[in-house]
Amino acid sequence: MPDNMRALEPSPETMREMARLAAERVVEHIRSLPEQPSLDIDGAHTLARSAVEDPPESGAAFEDLLDLVFDRLTPTSFTNPGPGFMAYIPGGGLYESAIADFIANGINRYVTVWTAAPGLVQLEVNVVRWFCRMVGYPAAASGFLSSGGSLSNFSALFTARRERLPENFLNGAIYASDQVHHSVTRAAALAGFPESAVRTVPVDGRFRIRIDKLERRIRDDRQAGSEPFLLVGSAGTTNTGAIDDLDALADVAQRENLWLHLDGAYGGFFALTERGRERMSGIERADSITLDPHKGLFLPYGTGCLLVRDGTALKRAHTVRADYMPPMQNSDELVDFCEISPELSRDFRGLRVWLPIKIHGLAAFRRLLDEKLDLAEWAHERLREIPGIEIVAAPQLSLVAFRLAPAGFGLEEANRINRDLLARINGRKRVFLTETVLDGRFVLRICVLNFRTHLDRMEMCLEDIRVSAAEAVDAGGPKEHELESRSASEPA
Numbered sequence: 001m002p003d004n005m006r007a008l009e010p011s012p013e014t015m016r017e018m019a020r021l022a023a024e025r026v027v028e029h030i031r032s033l034p035e036q037p038s039l040d041i042d043g044a045h046t047l048a049r050s051a052v053e054d055p056p057e058s059g060a061a062f063e064d065l066l067d068l069v070f071d072r073l074t075p076t077s078f079t080n081p082g083p084g085f086m087a088y089i090p091g092g093g094l095y096e097s098a099i100a101d102f103i104a105n106g107i108n109r110y111v112t113v114w115t116a117a118p119g120l121v122q123l124e125v126n127v128v129r130w131f132c133r134m135v136g137y138p139a140a141a142s143g144f145l146s147s148g149g150s151l152s153n154f155s156a157l158f159t160a161r162r163e164r165l166p167e168n169f170l171n172g173a174i175y176a177s178d179q180v181h182h183s184v185t186r187a188a189a190l191a192g193f194p195e196s197a198v199r200t201v202p203v204d205g206r207f208r209i210r211i212d213k214l215e216r217r218i219r220d221d222r223q224a225g226s227e228p229f230l231l232v233g234s235a236g237t238t239n240t241g242a243i244d245d246l247d248a249l250a251d252v253a254q255r256e257n258l259w260l261h262l263d264g265a266y267g268g269f270f271a272l273t274e275r276g277r278e279r280m281s282g283i284e285r286a287d288s289i290t291l292d293p294h295k296g297l298f299l300p301y302g303t304g305c306l307l308v309r310d311g312t313a314l315k316r317a318h319t320v321r322a323d324y325m326p327p328m329q330n331s332d333e334l335v336d337f338c339e340i341s342p343e344l345s346r347d348f349r350g351l352r353v354w355l356p357i358k359i360h361g362l363a364a365f366r367r368l369l370d371e372k373l374d375l376a377e378w379a380h381e382r383l384r385e386i387p388g389i390e391i392v393a394a395p396q397l398s399l400v401a402f403r404l405a406p407a408g409f410g411l412e413e414a415n416r417i418n419r420d421l422l423a424r425i426n427g428r429k430r431v432f433l434t435e436t437v438l439d440g441r442f443v444l445r446i447c448v449l450n451f452r453t454h455l456d457r458m459e460m461c462l463e464d465i466r467v468s469a470a471e472a473v474d475a476g477g478p479k480e481h482e483l484e485s486r487s488a489s490e491p492a
């Protein structure tokens, strides 16, 4: 065989050398994360344009390509794996998972059907079972690892539709608070519902769904001829980390015969901690739960999870047979992922979750999640000491929302000052915070979830907020004596 026919099969020595070179770059990148700016997107357009290229007809040196990725392209980015990232919902990126992906892609087995790799499929099933146990699901529960929370929410909504509505489902109504993640709205559209099918219900002072309003809306809708079938609760909203009253939601779902889905993409893994489990009391009563290991278990992006209390529902919703497929398992224990999820071919996500849990044990994750609850509480207490800061949402998990509340200023001016405050904080590049809008108010959020974020970084965060708040006030905001510290119970 001519040598150029072997070009895509490097020699064992070359493979070892490539792995060594890549590992050196990755390890150095991870080592230097605390020194990297929390975000650096200056020159973003120029960089993106300079990266446009035609497909090459011949090859380039691996080391030159590593230089391009690590030295030129990666630095212009949000440093989301770094300790200063407290924006949106942080993740992290465990090194053990990177190694697991290397192994998974190296062995490249087909885990979508049980017969193709029964032992490896079992590892992934084990992981799902551990999560089922964490939320208090029975043995009949089932689930799968998805690409992320959005896909999990979609599959849950689709399963609920198949279980609770007739073939002609357009009359179906879905209930969620006005704080629910937008992936639920998109999931409804993907599952074929008109936009109006999602009924948003107002929240209370702690951003939790109003049960009285929910019940009234369901009653009104039934009277008007709609078919209520799905209730979506939040176990940690993206805006403020609010946890709906899950027991109350389960009661409503039971009374009204609705499928109850809980979006725990952000908050779900706090169920590993005692405090989290208490705050999510009732979670085990949900028909389905979205979890996001790439958030609360600190995994690299690309790993979500959907759990369903009655595993047979997942199978009924997703199973489609084809003659060219291998035989499927007619068993409660042996799982063919293609029969319970929307994907056919896919990556071996299980190893990415299994390996770090096996290496460290769940206790290590529990400790770090507990630390995040403490850090958010610590930040909350310190924020209250800063003149002019209003706490908009005290932590229910690891997220605190706040703003400068200038007395005597209109909404627009106050929002302008808070926008300025956020830009000043982020401009210091030690932490990266993001905003949201609540009742028209521009609000800053600290969301601490990265396993690399500890007290030292939170101290930097509070220092930067304190200094930036004083600057924002000096630069055009109100005078210090006009600012008053307010608590969440005294909304502006």
Ligand SMILES: Cc1ncc(COP(=O)(O)O)c(C=O)c1O
Binding pocket: 089, 147, 148, 149, 150, 151, 153, 181, 183, 236, 237, 238, 263, 264, 265, 266, 292, 304
């Ligand atoms: C509460 C909640 N649900 C769903 C999602 C969507 O998850 P993903 O980005 O993994 O698709 C997010 C993402 O931040 C979230 O915070």
